[in-house]
Amino acid sequence: MVHADSSNFAEGQSKKAVYAQVLEQARLLFDGQRNWVCNFSNTAALLWNAYHSLPFPSASVNWAGFYFTDPSNPSRLLLGPFQGQVACQIIALGRGVCGTAAKEGRTQLVEDVENFPGHIACDGASRSEVVVPVVKSGKVVAIIDIDCAELNGFTTEDQEALEELAQLLAEACDF
Amino acid sequence: MVHADSSNFAEGQSKKAVYAQVLEQARLLFDGQRNWVCNFSNTAALLWNAYHSLPFPSASVNWAGFYFTDPSNPSRLLLGPFQGQVACQIIALGRGVCGTAAKEGRTQLVEDVENFPGHIACDGASRSEVVVPVVKSGKVVAIIDIDCAELNGFTTEDQEALEELAQLLAEACDF
Numbered sequence: 001m002v003h004a005d006s007s008n009f010a011e012g013q014s015k016k017a018v019y020a021q022v023l024e025q026a027r028l029l030f031d032g033q034r035n036w037v038c039n040f041s042n043t044a045a046l047l048w049n050a051y052h053s054l055p056f057p058s059a060s061v062n063w064a065g066f067y068f069t070d071p072s073n074p075s076r077l078l079l080g081p082f083q084g085q086v087a088c089q090i091i092a093l094g095r096g097v098c099g100t101a102a103k104e105g106r107t108q109l110v111e112d113v114e115n116f117p118g119h120i121a122c123d124g125a126s127r128s129e130v131v132v133p134v135v136k137s138g139k140v141v142a143i144i145d146i147d148c149a150e151l152n153g154f155t156t157e158d159q160e161a162l163e164e165l166a167q168l169l170a171e172a173c174d175f
Numbered sequence: 176m177v178h179a180d181s182s183n184f185a186e187g188q189s190k191k192a193v194y195a196q197v198l199e200q201a202r203l204l205f206d207g208q209r210n211w212v213c214n215f216s217n218t219a220a221l222l223w224n225a226y227h228s229l230p231f232p233s234a235s236v237n238w239a240g241f242y243f244t245d246p247s248n249p250s251r252l253l254l255g256p257f258q259g260q261v262a263c264q265i266i267a268l269g270r271g272v273c274g275t276a277a278k279e280g281r282t283q284l285v286e287d288v289e290n291f292p293g294h295i296a297c298d299g300a301s302r303s304e305v306v307v308p309v310v311k312s313g314k315v316v317a318i319i320d321i322d323c324a325e326l327n328g329f330t331t332e333d334q335e336a337l338e339e340l341a342q343l344l345a346e347a348c349d350f
Contacts, residue, residue, distance in 0.1 A: 004260040004298030025261070033264045037212055037243070038254040045261045068212070079213045081256040085179035086200070086220045089208045123179030 009053035184228035
């Protein structure tokens with residue numbers, strides 16, 4: 001199997017089956033590889049292709065990727081590997097959905113970003129968002145950020161799968 | 176202008192105009208930001224969206240991104256930020272198109288990857304490729320890698336624009 005096949009998701013699968021493939025392939029790809037940039041880059045590809053194999057609203061995901069805690073200034077996040085359109089480079093801890101998830105160390109599941117205080121619009125097309133912190137040794141080292149161009153793009157099923165992925169990333173990578 | 180607009184390319188533009196937008200937007204995005212992961216991630220988004228605004232064969236670009244020299248082992252490249260499907264994590268210097276560009280410090284413009292000795296197929300769909308080294312202080316710190324699902328996907332026009340981009344990345348980023 002060539003590497004690209006890891007991110008080929010059969011059409012018509014349930015969200016549960018698609019997330020199971022994401023997690024299984026991530027475990028295989030991280031085996032023997034602890035570089036976080038490398039692993040985050042492949043994970044963004046898994047997530048992007050996973051959502052686009054699913055029906056509405058998941059197919060309307062318009063950004064999938066990461067921000068990471070700036071090693072030279074832990075009070076802010078920097079843009080990490082992602083798939084989608086150009087995004088904001090710096091997010092202060094506590095600002096917007098990403099900054100809040102990083103500051104509180106808790107997932108933010110946002111049905112309508114317009115109702116989130118201090119929402120940062122990197123892309124005006126984004127309507128809902130889920131952000132999950134990646135916590136290693138008690139510190140938020142990164143966040144997983146997924147945007148959707150539809151309202152209510154994500155449910156607790158997405159949250160639970162992404163939290164499992166975040167735990168895997170924290171264990172599998174050196175930061 | 177929100178950040179996503181940087182990677183909105185009007186349909187019907189010439190390749191020259193599209194690359195000019197890539198370079199202009201890259202300069203603006205890198206202003207005040209020297210983190211290479213952050214800048215490479217946004218650059219992959221610029222390139223991916225640029226190619227997909229162009230007609231055949233550029234629209235058939237199926238991978239756009241980076242490998243970087245492993246800081247803990249300079250005899251190999253590790254996968255960096257990209258857009259497209261999951262890719263090989265490690266490439267030894269001198270192996271395949273990417274490894275050759277990195278070892279020789281010279282662009283590889285490959286009309287048909289099947290004819291390139293030792294070609295590494297991360298994705299069997301890729302038919303042509305251009306790889307441009309990013310050289311800083313005389314050392315190859317990374318490579319830009321673009322794959323196309325058509326033969327002869329790239330010309331010297333692509334090579335020249337990507338070499339200008341590589342120089343900008345080398346100057347604008349700390350590695």
